Amino acid sequence: MEDSFYRDVGLKVGLEIHQRLDSHKLFCNCPSILREEEPHSWISRNLSVSYSELGTIDPAARFESLRRRNFLYGIYFDTTCEVEIDEAPPHPLNEDALEISIQVALMLRMKPIDEIHVMRKIVVDGSNTTGFQRTALVALGHGESYIETSKGKVRLETLCLEEESAYIVESTPEFAKYRLDRLGIPLVEISTAPDIWHPEQAMEAALKIGRILRATGRVQRGIGTIRQDINVSIEGGARQEIKGIQELELIPEVIRREILRQQNLLKIQEELRKRGIDEKDVDDPIYDITDALSQTGSQLIKRSLTRGERIFGMRVKGFRGLIGKEIQPERRFGTELADYARVFGGVKGILHGDELPGYGIGDEEVKRIRDALSCDDDDSFILVIGERSSSTLALESVRSRIKFSIRGIPSETRRALPDGNTSFMRPMPGAARMYPETDILPVKTAPIINRIRELPKMPEETVSELIKEYGINSELAWDLYDEGKISLFKKLVSYGAPASFTAATLTSTMRMLRREGENIERITEDHLVELFRFLGDGMLAKEAVPEVLRGIARGDYSSVHDYLKSYSMSLDELDSLIDSTLERFRDKVLERGDRAFGMLMGEVMRVARGRIDGSIVSERLRIKLKEFLKT
Structure with missing residues (x-):
């Protein structure tokens, strides 16, 4: 796409670079090493959400609390301790990690703050045993804090030091399993201003920041030790936080596909306005329509009914043709709705009117579904298969997302997929998720800055x-x-x-x-x-x-x-090969003399290539050719 396209759509991108530091854990003395073997033991926990100091509940935390999942944590007796399982208070802030992060800040021409205060950031998805992540602001950007790219400056806003989350092993709607070997590894987080207006510029800025981090010689290396989150928006759209991009080369494609997604969602909104659809139009009840499909030939339905599951559905007024609209390559608006159903209700997915007949469900059965849900010609419908409570929760979450499509595009936290598409993870967190950490004393930065005598080479x-x-x-x-x-x-x-x-x-x-x-x-x-x-x-x-x-x-x-x-080929083997080659091409060698060298070299190397150095072959062949021509 031309550069003007990105200017015209009002693309704005900000980066969050997370890099693990090569030091022991942030709030205990356990080593920052990852384990591959099965944990020595498992513990079980449940997490709940509470009101912030401002009397509000963070939306992302509220979302997780609705899922009511159980969390299992794998521990290692020799490399994890009571701090990771929240059975002991945190140790003082790791000053070695703090020194590394201040060093990075100075290399980026950022200004370290005078005193470090650790904060708690509410996280109740199970990735932290405490229900929050500890993080500390280390440095702020100013007029000289920026990364120079081929498409303009990208300002640096904040540099934080925080603890890595636990490693997820398995996740289901009912529970999640995590290993605690990764929890607490120190991370430096660098956030940029939303100055990036081109997908390739985002990759370039991320590459340059990553190189400066590696210049310290004090960061971990390897897959997973550095990751990029990006915040993306376009004019008329909404900011999306896209997490977990580990390959730099994927950043431009993720941005391009997010632009496409938001453009297509805006087209859906515009079409709904033309059709005169309002939010109150999608308040139809949820019905159990199992009887309408009791005699179906669909194996999908038959297997579900055999397990004792039911089929629940709701009409979506005026949405016919829109749920099946492609918004990213191989992803449709219905896929977005299915993400909500899976995340909130724990169901496997949805079926909708734009994709049926299909899955063994025929025209006559579709007609019975539409009749059962009182659908008019311009209406569509959503079906969920499962038990009543989870199916109802799934359909209500889908209804909420459909209503938002009439208003515009919701701000979300989304997961980057390997092909550059993204999927819904949870609502965007708000300001209510942060509050002070009372178990850790503040740290003055002046003595640490004074210890840093010389910065590494850029x-x-x-x-x-x-x-x-x-x-x-x-x-x-x-x-x-x-x-x-x-x-x-x-x-x-x-x-x-x-x-x-x-x-x-x-x-x-x-x-x-x-x-x-x-x-x-x-x-x-x-x-x-x-x-x-x-x-x-x-x-x-x-x-x-x-x-x-x-x-x-x-x-x-x-x-x-x-x-x-x-x-490999020995010199004796080489000599024998050269002798046999000279004999095989005797007439041509005698006719051409020294000019036969090139032809002979090619013939010998057909056999010797890779088994002995070519310069040795050349040297031995010249000697042998000279001797051969003398005889």
Whole structure:
């Protein structure tokens, strides 16, 4: 799309970057490490919501309380403690984590506040055992606090230090299971102003902020250690908080699809106005219409009725053709409604009038449904299959969302999906969710700032030095920086392989293998050191590197030496191959003389490629050709 399009739709985007810090947990001394094995024990909890100091209840918290779910928490006796399970008060704020966050603030030209006060942010979805997340404002932006992008400045507003949430293992309408190994890991959160007006600009700003975070050398690396939330709105629409984008490359697509979603929702609103539909028009009762489908041929319905479930429905006046309208690729307005039904009512989904006949439900059965719900020609309907209480709750939540579509677009917290679409998570939180933490004393920042004698090099300076010292191009240098492989590169290049080849092996070759589905986590630093030593000694050909790494990733070889023993070519084997090739092409060699070298090299390399260095082949072939022509 042209840049003018984003200006015309009034696109506004703000970023929230969350980065885990490389320090022990924020309010206890437990290590910030993630566990893969089954927790040693589980505990059960229920959470409830209370009024804030202002006498109000946060809408997101109220929403979660309506679900009345039970929460199970997995604990590890050696790496979690009573603080995580809320059986002991929090320790003082981790000053190492606070120092890192202040260092980041100074690198971003933000102003640390004089005194840190920890706040509680109400969270009752089970991701915190306490029912709230602890967070502290560390620094504020000012006139010099911004990220320069190719499409303009992006101002930085706040930098906070907060605790990571628990890791969700399983979620159902009745309960959720979390592991507590992740809970309490320190996170720095950087929020920008809504200055971003182009999808690619959002990715660029997020990339630059992430690079500055990595420049400290004191942040965790790897999948899940940094994530981006984005706030998106367009003119006439509403702000959406889209959470959990872990891949930078996905940010522009999420924004583009959110623009499309809001534009299509506005078109639905406009069409409803033309049809004269008001909110009171969608107040029809909910009916049990099981009898209308008791003799259906639909296997979906039959299986549900066999389980003792019922079919509930309601008319949606004037909505015919709108519930089935596509609002994002492969997602329709009905999908949005189904999200509400699933989240609030715990049902599997909905059936609606715009998609029937279908699912084995025929024309005659649709007619019986419409008659049972008193639908006119312009009306649609929503069906839910389940037990009465959950189905009623699901349909009432759908009704609420339908009513809002007549008013406009609701502000929501949404989840980013792998294809760039989003789905409803919960209502947008409000100001009532924050209140002071009374168990932790304030911390003055001046002594910590005084301890920070020197700031790390900025990313641009580090990359510039890398290019100058090793002669690699800018793209390779930034790849090494972004993937945290500069130190390893400097170590490996000392064994004599070309710098650009070494850099490309660590970056593009590894990415290629990952895309192919290879388990590159099996490739250790020791493997790479061994690989580049053999390359430097001429015992391994550069062409063989991808195959060697692929074999190690698959477990075919435990070391590079194992590969060499099974696949490499000795000098004796090479000499024998050259001799047989010279004999096979004797007439052509005698006819062409030295000019036969290129042809011979190609023939020998067909067999030797990847098994021995090409420069060795070339050297041995020249010697052998010279001797052959003398005889």
